[in-house]
Amino acid sequence: MTLAVAVDAKMQEVTVWTRGVTLAKEARDTATLLAKAGSLEGKYNQSFDNYVDLPDRINVPVKSYARISPEPIETYYEYENYRPDVVVLAEETLVKGNPVLKGCKDGTVVIINTKRDINKLVKYLSPQENLSKVKVVAAIDADALGAGVFHTFDGTEGCIDDTKIGAGVGAAMAAAAAKASGIVKLESLLKIAENKTAVQQGWDTVVILPLCNGEAGCPVNPSRLELEWK
Structure with a gap:
């Protein structure tokens, strides 16, 4: 018997x-900014951390989530996103050895915080069999745009998050995700984020590489990809 999943x-x-711990605040800000921007646009939303990953372990891969919907969210009590539409990597080495495309839908958008040529990172995305579902891969050097704002341990392992939302790196990543995916509007993010300059720069400077020529689920053309990590 197969169980139906809502x-x-x-x-x-x-x-x-x-x-x-070390980058948890930036990821949480990214998810929270997108969710709150969706709320400003009249949509239902959630943002939360992955209970499976907690308590946070220093530098171990963990996840934060957002859900945005024009209708009430039926899967409110699912504590992971099993079918992501947008995947954001808070730093570039996460492309290696992590199943970041697991369960992704046709037309998935991937955003990577990196200064590298985005072509050189695509081959590391896994599971590779899901790469054909990726519509767009985008690169944003969010670390540079959030320069001058120190990473904080607030909000991790029971600490109280007393910093404002989107003061640094998360602001640029959220803007890049919004532009690459269309999930929320720039104006909505600017109303919420503390670092509005980082939001605008993230929106303006994100590099977007279409993999499927605008068609969700089309085959990836290997000739577009550089396969060397340099």
Whole structure:
């Protein structure tokens, strides 16, 4: 017997991969900014950390999530995003050895915080059999745009998050995710984020590489990919 799983057809799920404690704030800000921007646009939303990953372990891959939907969210008590539409990597080495495309839908958008040529990272995304579902891979050097804002341990392992949302790296990543995916509007993010300059720069400077020529689920053309990590 196969158990039916409730799926919110119009809901978009965002999974932000990060590293425990050291980058947790940036990932949480990214998810929270997108969710709150969706709320400003009259949509239902959630943002939360992955209970499976907690308590956070220093530098171990962990995840934060957002859900945005024009209708009430039926899967409210699912504590992971099993069918992501948008995947954000808070730093570039997360592309290696982590199943960041697991369960992804046709038309998935991937955003990587990196200064590298995005072509050189694509081959490391896994599971490789899901790469054909990826519509767009985007690169944003969010660390540079969030320069001058120190990483904080607030909000991890029971600490109280007393910093404002989107003061640094998370602001640029959220903006890049919004532009690459269309999940929320720039204006909505600017109303919420503390670092509005980082939001605008993230939106303006994100590099977007279409893999499927605008068609969700089409085959990836290997000739577009550089396969060397340099």
